[in-house]
Amino acid sequence: MRHKALKGIQxxxxxxxxxxxxxxxxxxxxFRAYGYxxxxxxxxESTEIFQRSIGETTDxxxxxxxxxxxxxxxxxxxxxxxxxPFVRAFVEHHLYNEPPPQKYYYMGPMxxxxxxxxxxxxQFYQIGAEALGVEEPVIDAEVIAMLSVLLNRIGIxxxxxxxxxxxxxxxxxxxxNALKESLKEKLNLFCEDCKRRYEANPLRIxxxxxxxxxxxxxxxxxxxxxxxxxxxVHFNGxxxxxxxLNVHYVINPNLVRGLDxxxxxxxxxxxxxxxxxxxxxxxxxxxxxxxxxxxxxxxxIGFAIGVERIIxxxxxxxxxxxxxxxxxxxMGHGAEEKILVLAxxxxxxxxxxxxxxxxxxxxxxxxxxxxxxxxxxxxxxxxELKKNTATIKDMQDKKEFKVPLEAEEILKIIKEK
Ligand code: HAM
Numbered sequence: 001m002r003h004k005a006l007k008g009i010q011x012x013x014x015x016x017x018x019x020x021x022x023x024x025x026x027x028x029x030x031f032r033a034y035g036y037x038x039x040x041x042x043x044x045e046s047t048e049i050f051q052r053s054i055g056e057t058t059d060x061x062x063x064x065x066x067x068x069x070x071x072x073x074x075x076x077x078x079x080x081x082x083x084x085p086f087v088r089a090f091v092e093h094h095l096y097n098e099p100p101p102q103k104y105y106y107m108g109p110m111x112x113x114x115x116x117x118x119x120x121x122x123q124f125y126q127i128g129a130e131a132l133g134v135e136e137p138v139i140d141a142e143v144i145a146m147l148s149v150l151l152n153r154i155g156i157x158x159x160x161x162x163x164x165x166x167x168x169x170x171x172x173x174x175x176x177n178a179l180k181e182s183l184k185e186k187l188n189l190f191c192e193d194c195k196r197r198y199e200a201n202p203l204r205i206x207x208x209x210x211x212x213x214x215x216x217x218x219x220x221x222x223x224x225x226x227x228x229x230x231x232x233v234h235f236n237g238x239x240x241x242x243x244x245l246n247v248h249y250v251i252n253p254n255l256v257r258g259l260d261x262x263x264x265x266x267x268x269x270x271x272x273x274x275x276x277x278x279x280x281x282x283x284x285x286x287x288x289x290x291x292x293x294x295x296x297x298x299x300x301i302g303f304a305i306g307v308e309r310i311i312x313x314x315x316x317x318x319x320x321x322x323x324x325x326x327x328x329x330x331m332g333h334g335a336e337e338k339i340l341v342l343a344x345x346x347x348x349x350x351x352x353x354x355x356x357x358x359x360x361x362x363x364x365x366x367x368x369x370x371x372x373x374x375x376x377x378x379x380x381x382x383x384e385l386k387k388n389t390a391t392i393k394d395m396q397d398k399k400e401f402k403v404p405l406e407a408e409e410i411l412k413i414i415k416e417k
Contacts, residue, residue: 008122015321036103041085047075053084055260057201064112078111082128091295100133119277130302137237140265145245161249165235171228189216206256222253263287281305323373324354329365331381345407
């Protein structure tokens with residue numbers, strides 16, 4: 001019986017894995033420069049962690065979580081995002097005792113039971129960063145600037161940073177009331193979910209994707225018009241520092257995030273080259289999440305990049321994928337054994353050395369070397385073995401010459417290249 005990966009869940013194959021590794025290496029380099037340390041978080045957590053933080057009435061919690069009961073009768077969930085598990089770990093390990101800012105990054109798969117389509121998988125990867133312990137707007141700008149540097153270094157073009165402030169617990173009640181007031185007369189036009197959200201969490205109506213709801217909420221007030229003085233000062237500060245750091249952005253007062261934990265700064269990076277799923281990265285500030293998880297009042301801000309979406313923007317993902325440093329061809333039993341030992345010596349020096357494992361002809365070995373894009377080929381036949389020499393061929397310029405059949409000599413030649 002043949003099996004297939006589950007719907008919306010993909011294998012990532014060579015040579016695409018090459019670009020994943022490159023992207024991860026670039027991210028690690030940028031995070032290091034900004035002083036972020038890696039944290040490796042579990043893929044599975046207790047369900048409550050997500051329900052409370054992401055919000056009971058969000059699409060993620062209501063419809064998209066991979067939740068099941070484990071053999072011990074506990075409700076567990078495959079993480080749909082990284083911020084809640086991060087904050088859980090931050091509090092569990094008392095990371096708040098470190099002097100602020102505490103800066104961490106993570107990489108790995110996330111799971112959301114969404115309808116799969118281009119740019120939307122059920123298992124997808126994020127690279128995320130979180131900075132905690134700083135209330136001042138300078139860190140918001142720096143986090144966004146770091147994201148901009150990272151995307152730039154990966155070579156992503158045609159993107160736009162959209163930034164807004166969604167207020168705090170002080171100003172949001174006024175906005176909620178104004179929003180409810182503006183939607184009151186039109187409530188019958190909304191879907192059943194939105195009718196429920198109207199009482200439970202009216203802000204979530206702004207995130208509903210149903211066409212009639214999108215149309216019906218046109219013209220409703222935006223939160224930026226209701227910011228309290230402290231939020232206004234904070235948002236002005238963020239913009240000041242973004243300009244100072246030369247980050248190009250637009251203010252989108254209608255930006256809505258799909259998670260409830262945000263306060264003040266929220267942002268998304270959108271690509272004009274993607275279709276409906278055009279956000280390549282997104283994030284924002286969360287003022288009370290650490291406290292909600294039982295830690296001391298510690299503000300945080302972060303973002304997550306959608307790795308598959310970024311990869312889809314890289315025009316030739318496999319370009320630059322490397323082939324072996326050296327392919328060792330052999331003819332005859334003695335030569336086979338010689339290159340087996342030789343390959344081991346070269347590999348110990350860190351070279352990617354490939355050999356042949358069957359009795360195929362020299363021609364077919366050369367073909368394999370070519371297909372693998374080997375940079376150099378060495379041929380050892382019975383004759384060469386007797387003279388303790390090998391024929392070495394540069395696969396770029398096709399030049400051939402004889403070398404002593406010694407690992408040190410071969411190494412020297414390859415390193416010189
Ligand atoms: P998010 O906006 O839910 O935020 O996800 C961040 C990014 O993950 C999106 O912009 C998108 O690129 C990618 N993404 C989300 N869902 C999918 C999917 N089904 N398929 C493919 N890619 C997807 C968060 O997750 C927050 N935790 C970000 C954050 C960190 N906020 C503060 N710190």
